[in-house]
Amino acid sequence: MKEQQTFPVPAPVPSLVRWGLSPDADLLYRALVSLGPRTCTWLARDLGMSARRIEAATEELLAAGAIDRPTPSAKRDQPALLALPVGAVVSTLRQRRRPHVMDPEERSRRHHAVVDGTGLPHGPHPAGLKGAHLQGVAAVRERIAQLVAAERHEHLALNPEPAFTEAAVSAALPLERQLSARGVRLRNCGVPPSDTFDEAVHLQHGIPGEYRERPHIPTKLMVFDRRVALLPVDPSDLAAGALEIDQPAIVTAMVALFEEIWAGATLPRRTSVSSLVMTPRERAIVTLLAEGYTDTAVAQQLGLGQRTIAYSLRALMDRLGVENRFQLGLVLGAAKAAAPPAKSASTKELQ
Numbered sequence: 411m412k413e414q415q416t417f418p419v420p421a422p423v424p425s426l427v428r429w430g431l432s433p434d435a436d437l438l439y440r441a442l443v444s445l446g447p448r449t450c451t452w453l454a455r456d457l458g459m460s461a462r463r464i465e466a467a468t469e470e471l472l473a474a475g476a477i478d479r480p481t482p483s484a485k486r487d488q489p490a491l492l493a494l495p496v497g498a499v500v501s502t503l504r505q506r507r508r509p510h511v512m513d514p515e516e517r518s519r520r521h522h523a524v525v526d527g528t529g530l531p532h533g534p535h536p537a538g539l540k541g542a543h544l545q546g547v548a549a550v551r552e553r554i555a556q557l558v559a560a561e562r563h564e565h566l567a568l569n570p571e572p573a574f575t576e577a578a579v580s581a582a583l584p585l586e587r588q589l590s591a592r593g594v595r596l597r598n599c600g601v602p603p604s605d606t607f608d609e610a611v612h613l614q615h616g617i618p619g620e621y622r623e624r625p626h627i628p629t630k631l632m633v634f635d636r637r638v639a640l641l642p643v644d645p646s647d648l649a650a651g652a653l654e655i656d657q658p659a660i661v662t663a664m665v666a667l668f669e670e671i672w673a674g675a676t677l678p679r680r681t682s683v684s685s686l687v688m689t690p691r692e693r694a695i696v697t698l699l700a701e702g703y704t705d706t707a708v709a710q711q712l713g714l715g716q717r718t719i720a721y722s723l724r725a726l727m728d729r730l731g732v733e734n735r736f737q738l739g740l741v742l743g744a745a746k747a748a749a750p751p752a753k754s755a756s757t758k759e760l761q
Contacts, residue, residue, distance in 0.1 A: 424496075424500060426439055426474075426476065426499075426503065429503040429504070431470060431471070431474060431476075431503075432466075432467065432470060434459065434463050434464075434466065434467040434470075435467040435470040435471050435474070435476075437457065437459075437467075437737060437740060437741075438453060438457070438464065438467040438468065438471060438491075439471055439476050439477065439493055439499075440740045441453060441456075441457060441740060442477060442491055442492065442493035443493045443496060444740065447490035447491060447492045447493075448490055448491060449489070449490050449491070450464050450465065450468060450491065453491070456736055457734075457736060457737060458734040458736065458737065468491060471491075474499075474502070474503060475494065475499065475502045476493065476494055476499045476502075476503075477491050477492060477493050477494060478491070478492045478494060479491055479492070480492065514646055517570065517645055517646070518644075518645055518646060520626075520628035520629060521628065521629040521641075521642070521645040523628070524628055524629045524631075524641065524664075524667065525539060525629075525641070525653075526539070527539060527660075527663070529628060529667070530663040530664070530666070530667055531663065531666040531667055531670055532663055532666065537657070537659070539653075539655065539657070539660055540655070540657060540660075541653035541654050541655040541656075541657075542653070542654045543643065543651055543652075543653060543654075544640075544651045544652045544653070544654055545650075545651040546649060546651055547648060547649055547651075549651065550640070550648075550651055550652045551581055553640070553652075553654065554585065554632065554640065555585060557632075557634040557638055557640075558585045558588060558589060558634070559588075560634070560635075561589060561592075561594050561634050561635050562592065562594065562635060563594060563595065563635050563636075564594060564595045564596075564597070564633075564635060564636065565586075565589050565594055565595070565596045565597070565619075565632070565633075565634060565635075566597050566631075566632065566633040566636075566665065566668045567596075567597070567598045567599070567631065567632050567633075568599050568600075568627050568628075568629065568630060568631040568632075568668060568671060569598065569599070569600040569601070569627065569630060570600070570601060570626070570627035570628070570629065570630055570645070571600070571601070571630075572601050572602070586619065589619075590619060595619070595620075596619025596620065597619065597620045597621075597622075597668075597672065598619060598620070598621045598622075599621070599622050599623070599624060599627065599668070599671055599672055599675050600621070600622075600623055600624075600627065601623060601624065601625060601626065601627055602623045602625070602678070621677075621678060622672060622675035622676060622677060622678070623675055623676060623677075623678045624671060624674060624675040624676070627671065628667075628671075629641055629642070629645060630642050630645065630648075631664060631667070631668065633661065633664055633665055633668060636661060636662070636665050637656065637661065638654060638655065638656050638661065639654075639655045639656075639660070639661050639664040640652045640653070640654055640655075641653055641655075641664075688726065691712075691714075691722060692722055692725075692726050694712055695708055695712070695719055695722055695723065696726075696742060698711055698712070700739075700742075705719050705720070723735065723738070726738065
């Protein structure tokens with residue numbers, strides 16, 4: 411019943427879409443990594459893409475330094491495209507995407523301008539800023555938990571960090587989910603991360619609420635129900651603790667600062683690949699196909715009709731935005747749901 415086919419497990423290839431490349435370029439690179447050097451003619455035929463799309467994706471990958479196109483020899487008019495090592499390509503793309511990091515002195519200046527009031531929309535308050543000093547990270551987190559527990563309406567946050575530590579994410583997520591469960595409106599504004607799969611994005615996508623980005627954020631800030639504000643004592647050393655401010659006029663000014671930044675911020679660019687969620691039937695079908703079973707054998711193994719197998723795969727392709735089974739295999743391989751085929755993408759091999 412089972413027909414032997416070769417489905418080697420490839421090395422993980424992160425989606426190049428996360429660094430701004432097109433889905434076509436990502437698919438082409440993934441094919442070259444999985445299957446080895448191929449010509450544009452082969453890729454167009456077996457990926458089911460037009461020659462124009464292949465050429466555009468090729469130029470995009472060449473510009474990104476992800477592939478190489480050797481000089482054609484006298485015996486070979488069209489050279490095979492060669493995928494460069496995944497680690498080197500990822501490193502290059504990370505450096506290319508890395509955002510401009512604010513100079514520490516400038517970041518400190520902007521932070522202190524908020525603290526002394528010169529950086530607030532309406533200028534410093536005549537009475538000056540007064541607040542309780544929460545010393546150390548543990549004390550700050552404990553106080554945040556207390557304030558979150560009391561929140562009932564709105565939570566505002568500014569985050570100037572391009573990436574968060576695992577500890578910070580672990581501490582923030584439960585609190586944010588508590589707020590959402592109580593119907594509290596959450597608005598977070600941060601800077602674009604250097605990699606859309608950084609911890610910053612895990613935080614962004616792992617919590618409910620509204621999120622926007624802006625190239626620069628003047629200071630880290632939290633405002634609880636427009637009653638209490640927290641901001642760091644020293645922006646370069648969060649271990650120094652935070653100031654807790656409950657002066658109505660100052661908190662109002664902090665809210666105005668947030669609203670000003672929020673108004674000039676934008677929705678984050680959605681460049682990452684959507685999470686792949688399959689039904690139990692789809693997963694069973696894909697698993698058996700990846701193990702080498704034909705459509706007929708899969709139908710017999712699962713007690714389904716062959717049309718059901720075909721319809722299920724078609725629905726999965728439509729949902730993932732791919733055009734044929736070979737593309738489906740590559741996408742499933744990227745999601746670690748199945749390994750892509752080792753060579754030709756003919757219908758015969760995938761049936």
